[in-house]
Amino acid sequence: MSSDAQAVDVCAFWVGGAVYGIDVARVEEILPRVVPLPVGDAPPHVEGVVHVQGAAVPIVDLRRLLPAGTPPRTAKPKVILARLGRRRVGLRIDGMAGVRRYTVAEIRPAGAVPGVLAITADECRLLDLRELLADRPANRRRGL
């Protein structure tokens, strides 16, 4: 296997008191200021939709889906416009933590933490976005 295939590029960000990561290839844009339009019948973690290049994109508040905590004082809240299959979703986060590259050896499986696939050596939790955002009763409960 080539060294490129073993490397994992992660877009890392703060939510609560922990650093989480998603694949950089998912990240389309980082939006500094987003005012979503609320929609009816949305689960509590969905703030609403915004228009990005003609398509309505839901904004999901990750702070309502992940454990609470206090982010560092320097963190600036942002929205990550992320790809999910053929869709896009906006993820509300507490602050960016940069783009990091890990080797497979630095990553270990997370065990039974919902929505988290693996944890890196420096405690960046790699998220399973599809699992985290799936429409399930558990999400609705956790959302409140």
Add this chain to the structure above:
Amino acid sequence: MSGDPSSLEALLARFRYRPDEESAGLTELPAASLEPDRPRGVDEVQLLTFGLGEGEYAVALGTVTEILRARTLTEIPRARPPLLGVLNLRGTITPVYDPSLRLGLSVSAPPCAGPDCARPPRAARILVVRTALGPAGLWVDRVRGVHRVRPGVLERPRGGPTGGVLGVLPTAEGSCTVVDPEWLLR
């Protein structure tokens, strides 16, 4: 916990982005389709967004026949706001109006008619719109682009006389007011 590499590989496969990954079963929102590259539907409207002062506005793209770089207009003696002046558009005398007055913005009309006026700002544009009385121009500070939206996405003003305001379009930067161009000229 070291974990066996095959299962870690499977976890990383879920972590990595694939354009064809299954996203069914995700939270569905009633307001709009989430597909960025869905087929363009017949029910979509195209809105041309433009800026005036601090605000963002939009008109239906179909009413706009042309977008011109702003140029010095020919002054009309004793022209009253919102009329700024006239423009010779390939032989058709086209009146140009300042929409900011109608929109209640405090910006005074830029002096852009007559021989001794300042050069128009680089970003300023004139939207030529079709009206019942022939073409007319709207002087705007900048043109942003075209939004394709489904009509249901527009927030309609509720209650009371709305004048020419047709709705409010939420955008990534905030919101943008959709107006009737003919109303801006009156």
